[in-house]
Amino acid sequence: MAGDEQRFKSAFDSLHAFVYFAPEVDAALTGTGLRPGRMPYFAGRAAAMGAVGAEVVAATFYNFNPEVVARTIPRAWTLATPEQVLDARLEGTDKALTRLLGDHVKSDEVAEAAELAREAAAGCTAEGRPLYAAHAGLAWPGEPHLVLWHAVTLLREHRGDGHIAALVLEGLGGLEALVTHSATGRGFNLAAAKLTRGWTDEQWAAAEGRLTDRGILADSALTDAGATLRDRIEVATETAARGPWDHLGPERTARLEELCRGLSRRVIEAGAFPEGVFALGRP
Secondary structure: OOOOHHHHHHHHHHHHHHHHOOHHHHHHHHOOOOOOOOHHHHHHHHHHHOOOOHHHHHHHHOOOOHHHHOOOOOOHHHHOOHHHHHHHHHHHHHHHHHHHHHHHHHOHHHHHHHHHHHHHHOOOOOOOOHHHHHHHOOOOOOOHHHHHHHHHHHHHHHHHHHHHHHHHHOOOOHHHHHHHHHHOOOOEOHHHHHHHHOOOHHHHHHHHHHHHHOOOEEOOEEOHHHHHHHHHHHHHHHHHOOHHHHHHOHHHHHHHHHHHHHHHHHHHHOOOOOOOOEEOEOO
């Protein structure tokens, strides 16, 4: 797929990421015994990998404070099994997507998008992509709207694993990656980045200091070198993510993007995301 991070987010990402804000998903996950707060997110997204430890979750999620991850993982697996968490997550997703799309959840557009997205996902490769591989090992749901959600999840995790590889190559750890991405103005706003990823003001300032020493930041803004670095990361991420779109072909890719952009607009307009979290509005 030709395009950049914002293009992917505007067309596809909202059709996965709504689950992290949906009360239906949160209720289903806490209904398994998980504690309210951060635990449903960490356990819900990690459950496909099995009852892994905090180190694995922090490594694969990348930009979260490992100390925060360790407060909920592996304790989550003593409260609910990964299988229970996965079932609950899908149940909550079903209810949330039905609410957000309304009668349109049974539409021909959703069915067509589901078929195309599933075919695109067949072009993903698992080598070096642990989060994608874990989710690719799950059974496909039956309903078209859930097939679409699962396919977009696979595309998102596949792209994310490649993005982490690009960050590692450029020597950016999780916090440094988050700081520089926030400085682009294309991700979370500053307060939300710190809060959702669990970093303190002191840790954030220390990372800014390290990045300033490297010439990547100046006065908390990207330098020319920093902007160039972020551009290199984006190019590498897009290059590593081409598999599904090359597999689908340009015409069907364009059609899937058109369909998913319209569906994303619907879920956003239905209130899938809170105000004031993202620097450029909702994803």
